[in-house]
Amino acid sequence: MLALLLASAAGLAGGAWAAPGSDSVAVTGASLAAAALPVPPELEKRGSSDSVVPPATPRVAARLLPPAPAAAAALHAAPGFVLRRVPNPRHRSVDASARAMPAALMRLRAIDRLMVQVTHVRSGAGRRLTDWRIEGGEEYRERAALSAVASGTNDGDRSRLRTLRLDAGRGGLSGSFGDVPPVTVERFVSLQHLRGAVVEGDLGGGAWWRALGGGPTPTPGQPTPRAAIAGWVLDGARVDDARLSLALFGFRRGAPTARSGDPDSLAGRGGQAVIGITAPLPMGSLALRLAAGHHDLDGHGGLTAGQITEWNLSAPRLVIALRDERATRRARVIGSDDYRATPRREDRWNVQARPWSGRAEAHFTGVVRAADDPALSARTIQLGGSGTVGRSRWYAGAEAGWDDRPLTGELDRRLSLQAGRSWTAGHALLARLDRNTGGAGRDQLQATVELSLALRRRLRLGLEPRLWWDARRLAQGALEARLTAPLPWLGTRLAAGVVLAAAAERGFRGELREATLAVSLAPRARDRGDLEIRRVSDGGTGHLEYDAGYEMVADRYESLVGGSFARRDSSRVTVLVLRSGNRSGAPNVLVSLDGKELRFTDEDGVARFDHVSPGVHVVALEERSLPPQQEVVGASRVFVTLERGHPPEAVEFTIARPARRSTF
Structure with a gap:
């Protein structure tokens, strides 16, 4: 009886109603009444989105409905039903492919890396040489990685593949x-x-x-x-x-x-x-x-x-x-x-002290090597110290060195004096005087001043005048100037430098010895591109060099619901100055090679010494050039041995704030 009353009420309401949802289905009073009754088998096979409309009007159908058992038989014997779809004008279909994936349903799947570097040298005689290197790979989760490296050379006549390597790892x-x-x-x-x-x-x-x-x-x-x-x-x-x-x-x-004839062969x-x-x-x-x-x-x-x-x-x-x-x-x-x-015997020592609460430094280093081959024998000793001048930001130091090479039978002596200052605005000054004496009456003197100025708008100007005396006579002079400036787009930084020189053998006529233009850009957070063009002239002959490289790092994600530059050179010494903790590079830190050559680290904390002769050398970090409240962790002087055809590993220094200790 309740079913008949509901069916009659729905039929009297008349018309059809549609839910405002996504599926638009018209339901009449008769179909609502039929839903309260047993459904015949042929109706169970129809889709749920189809409306069942008998040919009679709703009121007639409601009036003719008998009690429940009879109504089921009547519906079963009724003539065929008609299926009709009623569209909902408010419904808007959603393209599943256009749905944005929530961040919570994404995870990092891999990190892709690609590095390309090309070095080209063209001499004045028309000789050309191009070195290239390509490195690419990806790192996955679960400590898995895959990469490939290839390098080659082209001398103008033919191209050769120098190296090829495949690296893989998991767990x-x-x-x-x-x-x-x-x-x-x-x-x-x-x-x-x-x-x-x-x-x-x-x-x-x-x-x-x-x-x-x-x-x-x-x-x-x-x-x-x-x-x-x-x-x-x-x-x-x-x-x-x-x-x-x-x-x-x-x-x-x-x-x-x-x-042939060499015992090593x-x-x-x-x-x-x-x-x-x-x-x-x-x-x-x-x-x-x-x-x-x-x-x-x-x-x-x-x-x-x-x-x-x-x-x-x-x-x-x-x-x-x-x-x-x-x-x-x-x-x-x-x-x-x-x-x-x-060598049959080799002794090395490195002693370094930092007295007066670290405001001074003294070092004593040496190598004594004895071998049957005179070319392997050497005796090298260095002794020196440096410190701040009172409470000011000035510092000074001195160093003496002796290098005895049995192969040549000469004893080289070196004396170095230095003084400098740093400013809170970012300026730095270093003056250095080196004297080298040795066999055959050799007496050489070199004076160098390095000035680094932090200008407005993040500009930096570097000036380095140098003078050389040989046998107490002025032999040559040079001035190196370098300007770096940031550009407002793509994280670009521009650097330009020139080296002007004059020598006594050419009547002190000024000449452009070297000109450099470099561009560094970072279009994305972990991408970096470098381009450097350098023109070098020495003795009337010159050559053109350029280095171009780009390194790209990209993240690759997956849905949770869906289921490494330049060819290593055996005559180059690379120095890294890193901050403890995040291992980032420390710029504008002064490092030296044998106390003779000086370099400031770049923005990445890297300094390089090129054309270094084979043998035992000392690489030192000048602690007075460190930022305030920073000191070297461990030794600030290390030995580096260079051998032809065997590139040395990079020298790494770590700096950190001094540890504070409390005593109770």
């Missing part, structure tokens, strides 16, 4: 295939140009292992030694509080293809094992490395041995590093290109 396992990165094990193994494979594994807790194998990387235009090298390294294994390392290497080399085979342990001490550490091997490179088999002992102490006002190396006569360094002899 604690990674590998490199092709021209792999350099691999070194103390002084005993130095693989700088290895073509093969390297696989590394992370054992946790700072321990890792590495397995490698391959041969020398071919050098365009030069013969390639026929050699094979294989090895395995374990490092950082914990034994109580100490760290244990172990290395095993074997090699084989065929008949010589170059440098003789055919042979051999192997070497290295074991080391590093134990912590109060404010320092003690390390011991032992090596033993066997080879027949000298024409007959024999054993070799070597040891390295190193002690380090690092206190707030005192840093000491002592290193002692010993090796037998037949000991050699396993390399990718050659197997050169090692």
Whole structure:
């Protein structure tokens, strides 16, 4: 009875009604009444969005409806129904592909990287040389990464592929295939140009292992030694509080293809094992490395041995590093290109003190190396200090050095005096006087002034006048000027520089020695592009150089509901000055090489010394040039050994605020 009353009320209301939602379905009074009754099977097969309209009017249908059982039979026997759709004018369909994905439903899937760099040199004689490098890859979540690196050269006649490498990793396992990165094990193994494979594994807790194998990387235009090298390294294994390392290497080399008569080019085979342990001490550490091997490179088999002992102490006002190396006569360094002899004995020391609450610094460094080959023997000592002048921002220092090379039989002596000042506005001044004396009556004097001015609108002007005297006579002078300025678009910074010089041998006629124009831009937060054009003229002949590079980093996201520049040069020393904590570069910090050459770090905290001669050199950070309330963490002077064909690793200094200690 209730169903009949509802059906009658709906029928008397008349007409059809439609919900304002997205599905527009017309429902009449008869269909509402039918919804309260048992539904015949043929009606169950119809779609839910279809309206059921009998041919009779709503009022007639309501009046003819019998009680429930009879009504079901009547509907079952009624004539065919008509399906009709009634559109809703307020409904607007939504394209699923145009819906914006909420940020909460997105996550970072990978970071893509791409770097391209080209270096071109064109000399006045028409000779051209182009070096290029391409590096790209991506880093995924779960410590997975994939990248590829390729480099080559073009000398105008033909193009050559120099290196090609593929790097991959997932979790604690990674590998490199092709021209792999350099691999070194103390002084005993130095693989700088290895073509093969390297696989590394992370054992946790700072321990890792590495397995490698391959041969020398071919050098365009030069013969390639026929050699094979294989090895395995374990490092950082914990034994109580100490760290244990172990290395095993074997090699084989065929008949010589170059440098006939050189003992390092003789055919042979051999192997070497290295074991080391590093134990912590109060404010320092003690390390011991032992090596033993066997080879027949000298024409007959024999054993070799070597040891390295190193002690380090690092206190707030005192840093000491002592290193002692010993090796037998037949000991050699396993390399990718050659197997050169090692020094029989080498002692290094580096002592640095910071008295008067860090307002002064004194250092004493030295290297004594003895070898059967006079070219490897050396004795170098440096002694000096610096400090602030009273409570002012002026500072001064002095340094003396002695370098004895048995190969030449000459003793070089150097004396350096310096003074400078820094201003809170960003200005900096440094004046330096260097005198070098040696054999054959050599007496050279150089005076240098470096001035850096912070101008308005973030402009910076650098001036560096230099004068040279030889045998107490003025030989030449030069003035280097450099201006950097930011531009208001794409994070661009423009730098222009010139070097004007005059020499006595040319009657002190002024000439433009070098002109440089550089542009650096950062169109996005992690993208960087660099372009530098340089014109160099020396002795009437000149050449044009340009470097162009771009590095791009992009993030790639996924929906939760859907399921690395320039070719390394063995005569270049690179210095990094980084801030502790965020590891960002510290600009305008003065660093020196052997106390002779000075450089200020750039915006990224990088300084470079080019055309450095092979041998042992000292790289120092001048602490007086640090920003206020900053000091060096550890030693501010380190040794760097340069060897032909073996590019050195970058020298890294870390600066931080001094730690505050309270005593109760």
